[in-house]
Amino acid sequence: MSNIVETIKADLNAAIENDKLVLPTLPEVALQVRDIAQSEDSAIVDLVKVISNDTALSARIIRVCNSPLFRGSRAIENLNMAVSRLGMAYTSNLAMGLAMEQMFQATSDMIDKRMRATWQTSTEVAGVCHVLAQHYTRLKPDQATLAGLVHLIGVLPILRYVEDQDIQISSIMLDNVVDELHPKIGATILKKWDFPIDLQNVPLEYASFNREVPAADYADLVMVANLQLVAGSGHPWTEMDWTKISAFDRLGLDSNIDMSEEEDLNAQMEAAMALLQ
Numbered sequence: 593m594s595n596i597v598e599t600i601k602a603d604l605n606a607a608i609e610n611d612k613l614v615l616p617t618l619p620e621v622a623l624q625v626r627d628i629a630q631s632e633d634s635a636i637v638d639l640v641k642v643i644s645n646d647t648a649l650s651a652r653i654i655r656v657c658n659s660p661l662f663r664g665s666r667a668i669e670n671l672n673m674a675v676s677r678l679g680m681a682y683t684s685n686l687a688m689g690l691a692m693e694q695m696f697q698a699t700s701d702m703i704d705k706r707m708r709a710t711w712q713t714s715t716e717v718a719g720v721c722h723v724l725a726q727h728y729t730r731l732k733p734d735q736a737t738l739a740g741l742v743h744l745i746g747v748l749p750i751l752r753y754v755e756d757q758d759i760q761i762s763s764i765m766l767d768n769v770v771d772e773l774h775p776k777i778g779a780t781i782l783k784k785w786d787f788p789i790d791l792q793n794v795p796l797e798y799a800s801f802n803r804e805v806p807a808a809d810y811a812d813l814v815m816v817a818n819l820q821l822v823a824g825s826g827h828p829w830t831e832m833d834w835t836k837i838s839a840f841d842r843l844g845l846d847s848n849i850d851m852s853e854e855e856d857l858n859a860q861m862e863a864a865m866a867l868l869q
Contacts, residue, residue: 596759596761596765597761597765597768597769600753600754600759600761600769601769601772601773603753604749604750604753604769604773604777605773607753608776608777608780613749613753613777613780614749614752614753615749615777615780615781615784616695616745616748616749616752616781618688618691618692618785619691619692619694619695621642621643621645621646621649621687621691622687622688622691622692624642625639625642625643625683625684625687625688625691626684626688628642628680628684629680629681629684629685634680636672636675636676636680637672639675639680639683639684639687640671640672640675643671643675643683643687644671646691649687649690649691650671652690653671653674653675653678653683653686653687653690654668654669654670654671654674656674656678656686657673657674657677657678660859660860661722661860661864662677662678681732681734682733682734685734685735685737685738686734686737688738689718689737689738689741689742692741692742692745693711695748696708696710696711696748698751698752698755699755700755702763703751703754703755706747706751706766707748707751710744710747710748710751713744713821714740714741714742714743714744715740715741715865716821716865717740717743717814717817717818717821718736718737718738718739718740718741718817718864718865719737719740719861719862719864719865720740720816720817720820720821720851720861720864720865721736721737721739721740721810721813721814721817722736722737722740722864723851723857723860723861723864724736724813724816724817724843724845725813726860727857728808728843728844728845729808729813729843731808731809731810731813735788735790735791735810736810736813737864738791739791739794739810739811739813739814740813740814740817742778742782742787742791742794742795743778743794743795743798743814744774744778744795745778745781745782745795746773746774746775746776746777746778746779746780746781746795747770747774747778748781749777749781750769750770750773750774750777751770754766774795775795775796775797775798775799776795776796777795778794778795778796779792779793779795779796782794782795790809790810791810793811794810794811794814796811797811797815798811798814798815798818799815799818801815801832801836801837801839802836802837802838803838803839804838805842807842808839808842808843812839812842812843813843815837815839816839816840816843816845819834819837820850820851823850824850834847834848835847835848
């Protein structure tokens with residue numbers, strides 16, 4: 593492994609240890625939405641007020657509401673109706689997740705491509721998590737969606753660092769740094785953001801394929817969603833023996849299931865992924 597990779601890892605690790613790593617802050621709208629969702633005496637109007645300040649976000653939430661996953665008998669034309677149909681919990685988690693997209697942008701071309709690709713993967717995983725949670729667990733689909741959207745959040749500070757320091761590094765070397773460090777950084781960020789404990793462990797555990805826990809959790813969902821998305825590709829994870837991955841058992845899923853072949857599920861997964869794009 594080249595020296596540059598070791599140097600970057602050492603620098604980043606030192607920065608994490610000394611609380612010097614610049615961690616991303618949640619976008620303002622996400623913070624406001626969360627405050628409302630957590631407050632006892634807030635109502636749908638409060639949520640609508642905050643979200644309606646962000647035109648793009650409002651439009652997307654209305655679109656989600658009219659998608660096949662939620663579509664009711666009549667089309668939803670305004671935010672008020674949308675929030676009423678989705679409910680406070682779902683709307684707030686969705687708004688928080690979608691607001692994060694703005695963080696995944698950079699000025700340098702290579703880093704910007706990476707950022708966008710990371711967000712793309714996050715949205716695809718989130719879509720599959722939503723469907724898995726709904727069909728196979730008692731876990732909340734809105735939390736499952738959020739778990740998918742944040743499981744790679746630790747990639748952000750690494751890419752920022754490479755950009756800010758103007759480090760010239762090959763794609764393969766950068767992969768190596770990202771794969772090793774993003775889980776720990778991701779957990780640190782979610783802790784700083786006061787995310788629920790059962791989401792904080794997702795970046796750390798979603799790729800621990802031997803993990804054993806008493807019942808299916810959000811890390812299991814994110815793991816299985818990731819595996820579903822690489823099934824049939826040349827990804828190293830496809831080389832593993834999936835029958836030994838107990839997350840499938842906890843979800844009551846056959847490790848050989850190819851969701852893209854289950855018509856009903858596939859339609860829902862596609863709808864869920866499209867929502868977040």
